Amino acid sequence: MAQRDVQELKSVTIRFAGDSGDGMQLTGNRFTDTAALIGNDVATFPDYPAEIRAPAGSLPGVSGFQVQFSSRDIYTPGDAPDVLVAMNPAALQRNLKELVPGGALFVNEDAFTKSNLKLAGYEENPLEDGSLTDYRLFKVPMSTITLETVKPLGMGKKEGERCKNFFALGLLYFVYDRPLEPTMEWIEGKFGKSPDLVEANTAALKAGYNYGDTIEAFQTAYKVDKAQLAPGTYRSMNGNLATAYGMIVAAQKAGRPLFYGSYPITPASDILHELSRQRGFGVKTFQAEDEIAAMGSTIGAAFGGAIAVTGTSGPGVALKSEAIGLAIMAELPMVIVNVQRGGPSTGLPTKTEQADLFQAVLGRNGEAPLPVLASRSPDDCFDVAIEAVRMAVKYRTPVIMLSDGYIANGAEPWLVPDLDTIEPIEMDFLTREGLGDEPHLPYKRDEQTLARNWAIPGEPGLEHRVGGLEKDYLTGNVSYDPENHERMIQVRAEKVQRVAQDYGPLQVQGPDSGPLLILGWGSSYGAITSAGEFMREDGIPVANLSIRHLFPFHRELEATMRRYDKVLVPELNCGQLSHLLRAEYLIEVESLTKVRGLPFKVVEIIEKSKQLLSTEKAV
């Protein structure tokens, strides 16, 4: 390898973009793993089209994968790419406007054919017409070189060209001084059964690397140092996998089988896929005929004493909402996961949004409260899943867990937890013996949690009936008594309020009081945290807080908010948390909203914060 200058960078954001068929998700994931493996902190954002396969070369067919890797803690995949890899004109067209000025642009020159240019809406070839002078443009004949490389291995044109993403990857490895070995091992593992493919892809990877080494253009190697991560064993983790694992672990901690009843829907399906693979851990998945059946089966499984979970996205929650009311009335523990996507209606199904909060908290007929939790990052999904199960079981209530498309698919390094450190979950089934001489009152409650007695079918002597009609306060028999109805509505509400007694402390980052608190929930955590850190590094005394508990709120939330002059609430919706906070506390909050199917950029939050701080001063 030729000697090169080395330039240290704190962090770099790369976006790989190409046709859906170009394997950009794979390329991005490989780059991410390698970066993580050598100690960077990483965060990723896959962004693929709604269509399974749009026509090759077309604009809707563009698939992208963004990764930020850094020598410091990072919380987002980066606001804008420093580097864009564009495998064809459509990828360039769709992504160029986001590349930072002066950013590096690697294009597959070979793909800039007349017909591809036309598909992408280019009149002129941008590689030729001087329109890219603001960027450091590297035109690379990726297809040609790849084909040349693999031809000796006996590969045909079509198959051969498929290897070009490994060529691009190799080239980027060279530029950012990353080792090839982890990827070579992965290729071996993945394609081991077809030695041809192993050989060809490895050759392409190396060819890319060598191309960088050979061509003059890349004299400088950019280096991003290891991040200061807590010591331990790490793996890469995305939100859906973490949710699935959290559920399995919770079930094991409860000593009960896990039941997952679901109907496929983007972006929640991967939870079903993963859990279906884990029958070996006693997981029973049930692909129902629709979301209503998924919810009904989950209630049935809960009635039977399993750890009962269902997962879907917003339209599915709509369909489940009647049955969720039944679960509330029956006071049985279960978890409903909503991996949110862009709405309303079918909306933007492959894009992210946080617009189902109202639905989760208030979207049912009658007075039907239940706890609502949100996970803020891929790894947080694991913890939230376990907390949701624990809460559901302890308080005998359905619990909604909100995730979203952004964290569901985004990956980040995850410090693998020691499962032994996780507290067991007590199911606390009522038994005839446990009851002694007392009569069996199915709706008698624990004084501290207000959880009702719970006996499961199979337990002799505790036969009883539950259902959706209003129940008597103690016996659970149907009751039309007006006072009893009011009392039951109140006790169900009070029970849900009591889940807050188990919340951990609120963790504000930054000053304990001051001019501004940035308050968020769910996946905007990443951008909010980075914004807070960046501003504090610049001496701006903002604080930031991401809340997990959307209903009921943390008991200290109001006092915390009131310690700041202003509260900024960034959300990927039109201000739903703001609304809930205003209604609850009569507190003025500043809402920063975005509904573009895309996560916040750090800079958007910083800008808004600065603006608020300056009007603050002006007053």
Added chain:
Amino acid sequence: MAQRDVQELKSVTIRFAGDSGDGMQLTGNRFTDTAALIGNDVATFPDYPAEIRAPAGSLPGVSGFQVQFSSRDIYTPGDAPDVLVAMNPAALQRNLKELVPGGALFVNEDAFTKSNLKLAGYEENPLEDGSLTDYRLFKVPMSTITLETVKPLGMGKKEGERCKNFFALGLLYFVYDRPLEPTMEWIEGKFGKSPDLVEANTAALKAGYNYGDTIEAFQTAYKVDKAQLAPGTYRSMNGNLATAYGMIVAAQKAGRPLFYGSYPITPASDILHELSRQRGFGVKTFQAEDEIAAMGSTIGAAFGGAIAVTGTSGPGVALKSEAIGLAIMAELPMVIVNVQRGGPSTGLPTKTEQADLFQAVLGRNGEAPLPVLASRSPDDCFDVAIEAVRMAVKYRTPVIMLSDGYIANGAEPWLVPDLDTIEPIEMDFLTREGLGDEPHLPYKRDEQTLARNWAIPGEPGLEHRVGGLEKDYLTGNVSYDPENHERMIQVRAEKVQRVAQDYGPLQVQGPDSGPLLILGWGSSYGAITSAGEFMREDGIPVANLSIRHLFPFHRELEATMRRYDKVLVPELNCGQLSHLLRAEYLIEVESLTKVRGLPFKVVEIIEKSKQLLSTEKAV
């Protein structure tokens, strides 16, 4: 008829109570009609058991009907009965505690048999044990006399006894000095085909009247004078019938067929029943297989250019909520009627509640706003139905109309409107000619209403596609563009806000500003209005206001609220309107909640108001 003292009363509240099989609803309705016919203002409250038929004589089998008739404007069926008619022990047991102290109590002595007493949970016969001394008790052997009366007509025991409700009715007519003729005519009309029944029921009616005339106990005739109602032709009207008529009239005003797609559910089914009978006015009802299909068919009918309406109750709205999102996205006009009942889940299906407001305003996935209207009284349902259709058509949006079990079944006199005075509804379909040379842009909007262009199938040259994926701002083609998504979310929201430009003025009753505004919505209107009037008569300067528009709010609502020191919001839920007002205006409101499946009593609102006013003074 013997000469009697006459005592003038302003208003009287009678409750008829008996077994489900005793015909109490019929009796109550006859009494009401007669009172109305002679010029009283009347208001009624039927209250029947959830079961179709509970065992005869049992407590759950008790059916009740309360009517208030008055010489002044009234808005409720009365807080508590002045008179209780109890046809059996169970009816007495269930209703006695509500009878005002000193109230009149008419019982069918014959029904107080051992077994009936036991069924009602009485150890002793209350007619004998002196426990009723607080009331004016009239023990009447109704069954015996009725049987004696009809026996000569050749009636058997079982059939004969069935006439005893007419006996009771006749007796009450005597006491309150009401004519028998309207009821006799009604009997003729109803049973005309069976002369036996006409004769027997008429005889029982007269026997009751004569019994009153004969027995010494009733020397005083109580008289309730005519009320000062606006001149015109009146009929009795309940909320469901008024809703059905409103929809038919709206469709006629639009010159389009009415389509009503629905799945039966208490207390909304009567709308379906009534509309099914009106095919003669071009009404097409479709009993769908479930609520989802009902909603889908309504969307299909709207797409086809009909006046499309669906009706259900809370659990049905839950099931429809996914498809409502589609209607919002497609921007097609339709009305979703929710006749609310007690929840959550199946809850108290035959009782009333106002707890679906959150669901109506916020209960969907994604950012999915739509206008929400509520009717406040049986006759108001007619006006709200027409306004809902007009709004839906004008702004191309689904509209939710809230009613509830209380007004759905309650009847009151209704000044029959002159249909010619109702403005036509413009459908405003786009035609190829109307478009001239312009290209067809299905999502181009009217500047003033933001309603989109609307062409219906069958119109040549305007073929186009709609659907649930996000649409391009002008063409309506599928668009994944981030900016377009945000713009569409904003324009849909803005459009819904604009419906407020057509609202009539807010009509506050009482002082324009002052210490207290009682602010309500929906069916608590009656109790709130009476409470306001009573207190003002007592010199207490409270104001009251019932709002029809729950989303978006009236543009003057905030200013209006702020003119009062305090705002009291009574609702049959746990404070849903209060929540929405707080979130919207950051305004402190006092919430008065009740969730007992029963409407407010006037006195409950007066008490709470006085309490607020006294703390006011104390400060």
Added chain:
Amino acid sequence: MNASSDGATAQLTRKDFVSDQEVRWCPGCGDYAILAQIQKTLPSLGVPKENLVVISGIGCSSRFPYYVDTYGFHSIHGRAMTLASGLKCVNKDLSVWVITGDGDGLSIGGNHFLHTLRRNFDLNVVLFNNRIYGLTKGQASPTSEQGKVTKSTPMGAIDHPINPVRAAIAAEATWVGRALDNDTKHLPSMIETMAHHKGISFLEVFQNCNIFNNGAFLHFSDRKIRSEKMIYLQPGQPMLFGENRDKGIVLDGLKPRVATVGEGGVSLDDVLVYDASDPSLAYLVSSLDYPDFPVPVGVFLDIERETYEDLLEDQVEKAESKRGDMSLQDLVRGTNTWTVG
């Protein structure tokens, strides 16, 4: 159903299955008879009380679980089968009974009907068919006859009705039967037979709603004419009926017709022998109806197929043994880790 019998249950009696809740159907409703027959039959199944679960939707019929002293769930309209499916997935040893109505099971619940049946969960489904919506006071149901005047169809229903038995056969159920509410001998025998079938068993019971659809079945079920107007299917037996059991069903090709044995050259051998293992025959016979044919009751279909919950359990067992000693910690850690510090 799938029940383990033990000594303790042998002494159970009808009374053990009577709950403390007052029965609240209209006097004279056919539901009473069905309740009584089921309560009478349950003790003989050898299933411990605590292993019995009754799940229903919403409707008059769906109040059923309250009256049976077992575990019970009165769920929401149309969804009973979904709860039962989930329950069976997690505890296959329970004997689960689903009680539903023609509206609950076939209108709003139609999709779950289809899918639960094809999956062959070991459930006992009893559909009370009164051809009307009882609880909501008299609207048309999917089994109401075309032309029927109800509250929601004042000019007569225009929907072509569903035949529940036919629908169940087409949904690939493994046991399908039909009975009459007041057929005090036949109904309990059907209940017992279905209980012993492993896999889904679906029983349609003609049930009189004397308030909103009184006498809906009398044109064939009236005791006076029953033997002439109904035919009891008996697997392996010729399809005979009539006061003197001299009438029979004969197939001409695929066209069934009624013939009198000994007349027109028809002998007993010509009479169709019923075979409950043939779905095509079951489907054909399900088309027999009043007035052209006697109305068939009894077992239409009785075939074997592995149950969903057994197949699910098999997969779990296979996967567990394949997992070996891989721990959950191993799974969570995965194979692609790196270490910091």
Added chain:
Amino acid sequence: MNASSDGATAQLTRKDFVSDQEVRWCPGCGDYAILAQIQKTLPSLGVPKENLVVISGIGCSSRFPYYVDTYGFHSIHGRAMTLASGLKCVNKDLSVWVITGDGDGLSIGGNHFLHTLRRNFDLNVVLFNNRIYGLTKGQASPTSEQGKVTKSTPMGAIDHPINPVRAAIAAEATWVGRALDNDTKHLPSMIETMAHHKGISFLEVFQNCNIFNNGAFLHFSDRKIRSEKMIYLQPGQPMLFGENRDKGIVLDGLKPRVATVGEGGVSLDDVLVYDASDPSLAYLVSSLDYPDFPVPVGVFLDIERETYEDLLEDQVEKAESKRGDMSLQDLVRGTNTWTVG
């Protein structure tokens, strides 16, 4: 469908039905062929373009309406039939096409399938059966074979699959057919035939999803073996198949079997003559499947029954004439009024 033809439409061509939207299925997807055949056939129906409406649910197949230049509605998952029903109620002159998938139409949409078919709306329903969930990237569908490995069934599906044709017959559809996506002669003829049937017509199209379930039908549809492994149902014709059309379906009682004409004493007269007017036969024939039998395609069922929308319109007309000159004001006033002042 129910279409009035006029001169203006006579000149329509395939191109008139191609919309300006880019087709976005995976290259090689069977959906392309179906789209092409339908676009090709629509001009021949004599229906003015503006009277054609295409309504779909959600799925790859359900993107269909975007590509056809008529009125269209891409609704939500499973609900296309409900929109179509409402539309037909208010405008019976439209020719309405419902496009759905095996998941859209039979899983989440199963209930509407059942009820829309039995009601006999005059709709043309085309179900693209690729035996997989395409759009959501490869989960099992209700038509996936038992044992099939998919993303949601990594150890093999355990659900007993639905046969859409069978389900349609049992749902009392009046026209039921089946075709193959790349059968360029047969598919358009099916589309044309169904279009001319008045009442519900339901066509299952075997559609290849080359990404998630490639070659799902090749074991019988491969052009090389097609004539041996498939049988084209032709009403009134003997059920023959095979390269030399010398094999036929023979019924022994109700048991079908394959026989070679001229062998084992089987003559042409012994071969079952297909009768599309007999639901029992259709049901029986719908059970024929690979590998024991050739897979039947063509028209399974073709019967007449009044359509829902006609019956509805009839009631409206009758009621209108009965109403006479009673005005809406009269109705609203009612008969029981009193006057004040």
